[in-house]
Amino acid sequence: MSPAPAAHDTKTAILDAAEAVFAEVGLARASIRRIVQRAGVNLAAVHYHFGSKEGLIEAVFNRRVAPVNARRLELLAAVEAAHPEGALPVEAVLEAFLRPMQEAREADGRADHLRRLYGRLVGEPSESVGRMMSRQFGPVLQRFGKALKRAVPEVPEPVLLWRLLFTVGAAAHLMLDPLVFKKLTRGRCDPRAGAEGLAELIRFAAAGMRAPAAAGAGEGDQEEGS
Amino acid sequence: MSPAPAAHDTKTAILDAAEAVFAEVGLARASIRRIVQRAGVNLAAVHYHFGSKEGLIEAVFNRRVAPVNARRLELLAAVEAAHPEGALPVEAVLEAFLRPMQEAREADGRADHLRRLYGRLVGEPSESVGRMMSRQFGPVLQRFGKALKRAVPEVPEPVLLWRLLFTVGAAAHLMLDPLVFKKLTRGRCDPRAGAEGLAELIRFAAAGMRAPAAAGAGEGDQEEGS
DNA sequence: GTCTATAAGGAGATAGAC
DNA sequence: GTCTATCTCCTTATAGAC
Numbered sequence: 001m002s003p004a005p006a007a008h009d010t011k012t013a014i015l016d017a018a019e020a021v022f023a024e025v026g027l028a029r030a031s032i033r034r035i036v037q038r039a040g041v042n043l044a045a046v047h048y049h050f051g052s053k054e055g056l057i058e059a060v061f062n063r064r065v066a067p068v069n070a071r072r073l074e075l076l077a078a079v080e081a082a083h084p085e086g087a088l089p090v091e092a093v094l095e096a097f098l099r100p101m102q103e104a105r106e107a108d109g110r111a112d113h114l115r116r117l118y119g120r121l122v123g124e125p126s127e128s129v130g131r132m133m134s135r136q137f138g139p140v141l142q143r144f145g146k147a148l149k150r151a152v153p154e155v156p157e158p159v160l161l162w163r164l165l166f167t168v169g170a171a172a173h174l175m176l177d178p179l180v181f182k183k184l185t186r187g188r189c190d191p192r193a194g195a196e197g198l199a200e201l202i203r204f205a206a207a208g209m210r211a212p213a214a215a216g217a218g219e220g221d222q223e224e225g226s
Numbered sequence: 227m228s229p230a231p232a233a234h235d236t237k238t239a240i241l242d243a244a245e246a247v248f249a250e251v252g253l254a255r256a257s258i259r260r261i262v263q264r265a266g267v268n269l270a271a272v273h274y275h276f277g278s279k280e281g282l283i284e285a286v287f288n289r290r291v292a293p294v295n296a297r298r299l300e301l302l303a304a305v306e307a308a309h310p311e312g313a314l315p316v317e318a319v320l321e322a323f324l325r326p327m328q329e330a331r332e333a334d335g336r337a338d339h340l341r342r343l344y345g346r347l348v349g350e351p352s353e354s355v356g357r358m359m360s361r362q363f364g365p366v367l368q369r370f371g372k373a374l375k376r377a378v379p380e381v382p383e384p385v386l387l388w389r390l391l392f393t394v395g396a397a398a399h400l401m402l403d404p405l406v407f408k409k410l411t412r413g414r415c416d417p418r419a420g421a422e423g424l425a426e427l428i429r430f431a432a433a434g435m436r437a438p439a440a441a442g443a444g445e446g447d448q449e450e451g452s
Numbered sequence: 453g454t455c456t457a458t459a460a461g462g463a464g465a466t467a468g469a470c
Numbered sequence: 471g472t473c474t475a476t477c478t479c480c481t482t483a484t485a486g487a488c
Contacts, residue, residue, distance in 0.1 A: 031464085042472060045471080046464095047464085123402055163430050167396070170392035173396075200388045200392075209430075211429050257480080259480085453488105461481085463481080464477105467474105
């Protein structure tokens with residue numbers, strides 16, 4: 001629990017550099033050599049502090065992604081506390097889900113490593129990352145599925161889960177490559193500018209959540225008649 | 227234009243195998259050795275037929291992605307022809323955009339390599355793939371932006387482009403990993419089952435497109451007052 | 453067109469001095 | 471804790487026989 005300050009500096013430098021390189025080129029193409037060069041530390045330091053490249057990936061993941069999901073649940077609990085009974089506002093639930101990524105980036109001060117890191121992780125083919133994502137996201141998505149059911153009770157929960165996953169995909173895509181957005185809207189929509197993209201996404205997703213479900217969707221194990 | 231049948235078989239076998247391996251593990255982790263083993267051909271055949279790994283990637287891309295975008299424009303033209311004046315139906319425009327991916331998969335008969343290949347390509351960090359995607363998608367997105375403006379004239383075009391990109395992200399995520407969807411909905415929502423996920427996405431995105439824009443959004447270079 | 457053999461380099465990981 | 475030097479493996483790519 002009391003690492004020497006020097007160790008802390010080296011370790012943090014590696015984590016910061018790894019995060020940036022992962023965000024830029026993806027996990028597979030990010031070589032340890034490239035990371036240590038950026039961090040200004042020795043090659044062997046990575047294996048000393050993290051054991052392996054996979055260990056480094058897990059450390060980056062745990063430092064950044066886990067707190068965001070914890071924050072999501074925290075904000076959702078606040079929304080639920082503010083509305084102890086009756087319907088929850090859809091926009092508030094969606095904001096609880098989407099804002100923590102934006103928050104983390106702002107609090108951190110660094111460029112937009114964080115945003116792109118999330119975008120990369122969502123689509124990452126590696127099995128170990130997939131397991132980490134599932135373990136972290138599974139419970140969170142289930143939890144938000146229940147909350148959305150309270151927000152839009154007329155839509156069956158399985159359908160709301162579909163829509164929540166659509167929202168996750170849209171968010172991941174939004175974080176992945178700001179340049180595409182900027183170019184296609186002739187510079188008028190730049191996700192790096194701040195919360196504009198987030199606000200647009202919340203409006204879009206909230207309307208989608210409220211769309212009437214298809215006839216027959218969500219039947220069966222739903223408790224709504226025989 | 228008249229390659230020997232044997233060459234055609236080897237070439238096609240490589241393309242098929244590459245497509246499958248790319249879909250499974252992503253472009254970076256897909257080694258040529260793994261691809262030729264799956265195709266049952268010799269290692270050197272890849273370089274003989276495609277010059278390099280990048281050449282192979284481009285060939286896979288051109289065989290599968292380009293036709294889908296062409297088909298998108300074709301379907302959109304049909305929608306516009308059916309409604310020569312007045313508003314276009316949003317759902318029809320979205321279906322023109324989203325269905326070709328599903329169609330390609332059904333027509334092909336192979337497993338769901340194709341679907342996952344698309345999911346991988348959208349988030350691919352490689353620059354050459356990024357260029358190919360931009361060149362292919364840029365004009366298509368601009369074209370669909372105009373069409374959406376005809377479908378939802380009260381929403382400014384830049385906002386519709388945001389929303390179209392959200393839809394692209396949702397679609398890419400939908401194709402990426404069917405298992406997540408299935409698990410989270412306890413087996414009731416399986417994108418592999420067919421067009422169900424597509425129909426859900428169209429409903430979701432159509433409602434999102436129709437959402438009122440935020441006050442002040444899309445001002446400036448829009449031609450709606452000074 | 454297809455094969456074997458191999459070149460040339462980059463990757464992750466480690467041993468052992470300091 | 472940090473460094474240098476190196477090991478081992480796997481990658482893309484090519485040369486040249488058939």
